[in-house]
Amino acid sequence: MNIASKLPNVGTTIFTKMSALAAEKGAINLSQGFPDFPADTRLLERASQALLQGNNQYSPMTGLPILRDAIGDLIARHYDRKVDPVNEITVTSGASEAIFDAISSLVHPGDEVLLFDPAYDLYEPAVQLAGGVCKRVVLKAPAFRPDWTEVDTLVSDKTRLVLINTPHNPTGTCWQNEDLEQLWQIISTRDIHVLSDEVYEFIHFQTKSVSVHQHELLRERSVIVSSFGKSFHLTGWKVGYVVAPSALTRELRKVHQFVTFCTATPFQQAIAEHLNEVPEASAELAGFYQQKRDVLRQALEGSRFTLLPCEGTYFQLLDYSAISDLDDVAFCEHLIEQVGVAAIPVSVFYQNPPTGQKLIRLCFAKDESTLIVAAQQLAQL
Ligand SMILES: Cc1ncc(COP(=O)(O)O)c(C=O)c1O
Structure with missing residues (x-):
């Protein structure tokens, strides 16, 4: 029977695709936006108490x-x-x-x-x-x-x-x-x-x-x-x-x-x-992520990527025009397969991406050691 899709143009998201490819190839996953470090233990303990207390x-x-x-x-x-x-x-x-x-x-x-x-x-x-x-x-x-x-x-x-x-x-x-x-x-x-x-x-x-x-x-x-x-x-x-x-x-x-x-x-x-x-936790978040942003940016300094300004979030954009003519989806696939780092092509966030724009997004909500290794691999390009 034919299903008349209400979302005919929606497929698997690029986040799922890039994360799956990163896992298959053993690449460092800076694509999807989630932390790779644990939350505050006190919060985890409160959750387990809440469960046990009914x-x-x-x-x-x-x-x-x-x-x-x-x-x-x-x-x-x-x-x-x-x-x-x-x-x-x-x-x-x-x-x-x-x-x-x-x-x-x-x-x-x-x-x-x-x-x-x-x-x-x-x-x-x-x-x-x-x-x-x-x-x-x-x-x-x-x-x-x-x-x-x-x-x-x-x-x-x-x-x-x-x-x-x-x-x-x-x-x-x-x-x-x-x-x-x-x-x-x-x-x-x-x-x-x-x-x-x-x-x-x-x-x-x-x-x-x-x-x-x-x-x-x-x-x-x-x-x-x-x-x-x-x-x-x-x-x-x-x-x-x-x-x-x-x-x-x-x-x-x-x-x-x-x-x-x-x-x-x-x-x-x-x-x-x-x-x-712990009412101060939210106010401490900016400093916590600024440190990670700066570690990533410093580790990429001197590479052939151009780093765009990053005022907020845990995402850093990189311009790779000096490195490759590939479009950004193909470039991200190349990064996973040849460089061992997963990123997100920025064109997927546009309905009509600006022509010639060569940008990828890295998530820096990761341990600093992971960020440094990923940046070292990217800097070899
Ligand atoms: C801009 C933006 N809005 C909404 C969400 C979804 O947030 P949640 O995981 O709380 O549903 C995200 C998650 O990545 C996001 O980046």
Whole structure:
């Protein structure tokens, strides 16, 4: 029987492909964005205690109250903003679920959604499943700054949502206050919401990233998404959260309750206790990753790669134009097979990649010794 696919152009993601090829060839895997080091032992112990103490049934649909309160405190500490944990914070199964819930609840068939390419691979399929249409603003290397005139031109009466991501995967750029202000000026007189993907909210270096939490007007229209997978080195736990004004939260929860209903209760309990007992952990994250970024960059100094600036996230972009004429997918396959290092081709984050762009993404959420060996192998090219 013929299956009429709702996502005919979606196949296996490049992350799965590159990780599988890296495993097959025994290459160092700097492709997929996950840490290769353990999380804080105290957090792991809290999770095992939570399991043994019987926190193993459904939590409230909106998330454990202790966790929503702790998230409220986290937001107050970082952004000096008071949010209502009962009506404005929802715990989700990773940021992915939060993004999916937000898009499903806000986008109607025929609505347009503006996003910035290169974009995280989940956005477009979620918009398509909701019957929406993506309009893309292309961010160009090396600065990857939005052209606000182009954004203004692309916004129409059909635009329902603008999807932003800062600190930005894969480019490592961070938006500033002016960016949020420009966005606000464009959408303020229209019926448009913002979905702000801030999963790397605590990982930004000398150039600080601004959060939608800090823009008093924009945040009243926005759904802000984050992930403890990124902040606590626990991508496999899939615990995220979403902050939105109560009217938006009500709509989003209608989807959330049927997608997952709730997120693993013992992990929620453990994260809540950890946030309360080690409140400084999130503020220490930037320094922790800056060290890793600098180790990788220093080890690549003098190589034939050009290193692009990295203001935030745990991703470093490299330009390989001086090394090869291959396109970036072929170059990444070559790297795995001949150099023993797996990376991600940046073109996969674009619908129409800029011609001639030769960029790969390395994940530096790895032990320093791994980063050094990988860089030494890359530097031989
Ligand atoms: C930009 C961005 N958004 C969302 C996610 C998904 O986060 P989670 O693992 O919490 O679902 C990721 C994970 O890599 C990401 O890089």
